[in-house]
Amino acid sequence: MTADTAIRPISISVHAARLSYAGAALFDALDFALPAGQTTCLLGPSGVGKTSLLRLVAGLEGAGAVVCSDDRPLRGRYAWMAQQDLLLPWLTVADNLTLGARLRGETPDPARADALLQLVGLAGRGDDRPAALSGGMRQRAALARTLMEDRPVVLMDEPFSALDAITRYQLQDAAAELLAGRTVMLVTHDPLEALRLGHRVHVMAGRPARLDDALEPAGEPPRDPRDPAILALQAELLTRLVSAKKATA
Amino acid sequence: MSSRAGIPAALRGLIVAAGLVAAWQIVVWLTGVPHYILPVPGKVLGALVEHAALLAENTGTTAAEILLGLALGTLLGSASAVVMDYARIVRRWLMPVLVVSQAVPVFALAPVLVLWLGFGMASKVAMATLIIYFPVTAAFLDGLRRTEPGWTDLAHSMDASRWSVLRHIRMPAALPSFASGLRVATAVAPIGAVVGEWVGSSSGLGYLMLNANSRGQTDLMFAALAVLAAFAVALYFFVDRLLIRALPWVVESGAEDRINA
Structure with a gap:
């Protein structure tokens, strides 16, 4: 189930990103990079523009140059997971997982969909409609759909926010394994989640927003949340977030 | 329910x-x-039994007109909605025509249609089609143009072509709107057929009503009216049930609540 297809990691750099709402610049002339094969986490106060920046990388809004290290466009090589689950209500959960294949006119792989459903703890729920699932289950189905795409770049917006603490912990482990080797951008509100999963953790703050220098926790994800070094970094992150909130307000 | x-x-x-x-x-x-103005229910029931064969024959004609009109109007309406959604230029040019066409009362067109298409079924089917076409087109197009933006963003991230977004996401997403349009169309379809029959025909429930009226057979006229009403209601509930079964993910109130609303 791991990334068996040879994924050649690509790094992404974003230059002069700008986006304004109602005349006020959310961010302007913003540069940042997503290193190849690593998970870059983005924290910051609500409304600072984290989601917008992620959508900008996905080509869904804003302006700016998104350049891949191999000079080919990013389109068709990233998987996107939004805050909302975006499951199609008329399709079964399994058909939602294979949506990408059907949209591209490829043959769906139901066996892989089943395996991914099992991995996110939804074994046997493939024939249900999304309406029959709880909020947390729907989010897990959306995660499975994102992993189903099997892309070298994964852009995730608060993928675990609707989950209870234990499910979140388990899914972070599963996600870390499945996302290994991919270039990941992860927007989150949870400092501990960022420190468990991220190679680099940025705090976004100010208006127009800026990214601070990344924290780089030692070791490979998923990291142990009981590790004193991680707990120390969490304290450091919380301090940064508090001042980020003041700078943005 | x-x-x-x-x-x-x-x-x-x-x-x-x-x-x-x-x-x-x-x-x-x-x-x-007097009974020739308003016959008692018993007399109407008597006429229903007495003229059962005559009523059945003419119901067949009217039912065929309504069903053909419904099928044609739905088909043309959905096709127009999809084409107008897909090709902006078509939408720009056709939308005003569509709106203006609705300003012309369909009843006023009935004599023209009979003149062009004759006294047979064709002119009545055309009337029913015309009256059904607009609600279906308008509702379906509206549904197509109000797709949840997150779904189209998701499709974009999955590298979908415009056509496959339309086919796999926007069309299914618009089905509930299409269903409301079809419900309205089903309710008005009998009007088209009967008006067509009034203007000029040789069979059908509308024809039978005019004929009975001119001969003072008020009870037969009421019997024909009752059959028409029963058919229209039955058709509406059949279509409503069909739509509810076909769109199981759409959570909505039952038919009674919609009518009462």
């Missing part, structure tokens, strides 16, 4: 129908209206 009050919907309908018939009978008794 059992009601919260505990009385099944079908039984409730029967009680209401019985109440209306009773009220009708009482009005005739109280006012002493």
Whole structure:
């Protein structure tokens, strides 16, 4: 189930990103990079523009140059997971997982969909409609759909926010394994989640927003949340977030 | 679809129908209206039995006109909606035409259609088609143009072509709107067919009503009216049920609540 297809990691750099709402610049002339094969986490106060920046990388809004290290466009090589689950209500959960294949006119792989459903703890729920699932289950189905795409770049917006603490912990482990080797951008509100999963953790703050220098926790994800070094970094992150909130307000 | 009050919907309908018939009978008794103005329910029932074969034959004609009109209008309406959604230039040029066409009362077109298409079924099918076309087109197009933006973003991230977004996401997403349009169309379809028959025809329930009226057979006229009403209601509920079964993910109130709303 791991990334068996040879994924050649690509790094992404974003230059002069700008986006304004109602005349006020959310961010302007913003540069940042997503290193190849690593998970870059983005924290910051609500409304600072984290989601917008992620959508900008996905080509869904804003302006700016998104350049891949191999000079080919990013389109068709990233998987996107939004805050909302975006499951199609008329399709079964399994058909939602294979949506990408059907949209591209490829043959769906139901066996892989089943395996991914099992991995996110939804074994046997493939024939249900999304309406029959709880909020947390729907989010897990959306995660499975994102992993189903099997892309070298994964852009995730608060993928675990609707989950209870234990499910979140388990899914972070599963996600870390499945996302290994991919270039990941992860927007989150949870400092501990960022420190468990991220190679680099940025705090976004100010208006127009800026990214601070990344924290780089030692070791490979998923990291142990009981590790004193991680707990120390969490304290450091919380301090940064508090001042980020003041700078943005 | 059992009601919260505990009385099944079908039984409730029967009680209401019985109440209306009773009220009708009482009005005739109280006012002493002559039977050629308003026959008592019993006489109408008698006419229903007496002219059963005649009524059945003419119901066949009208039903065929309504069903053909419904099929054609739905087909043309959905096709127009998809084309207008897909090709902006078509939408720009056709939308005003569509809106203006609705300003012309379909009833005013009936004589023209009979003139062009003759006294046979074609002119009535055309009338029904015309009256059905607009609600279906308007509702479906509206549904197509209001797709949840997150779904189209998701499709974009999955590298979908415009056509496959339309086919796999926007069309299914617009089906609930299409269904509301089809419900309205089903309710108005009989109007088109009957108006067409009034203007000029040689069979059908509308024809039978005019004919009976001119011969003073008020009871037969009411019998034809009753059959028409029963057919229209049955058709509406059949289509409604069909849509509810075809779109199981759409959570909505039952048909009774929609009518009462």
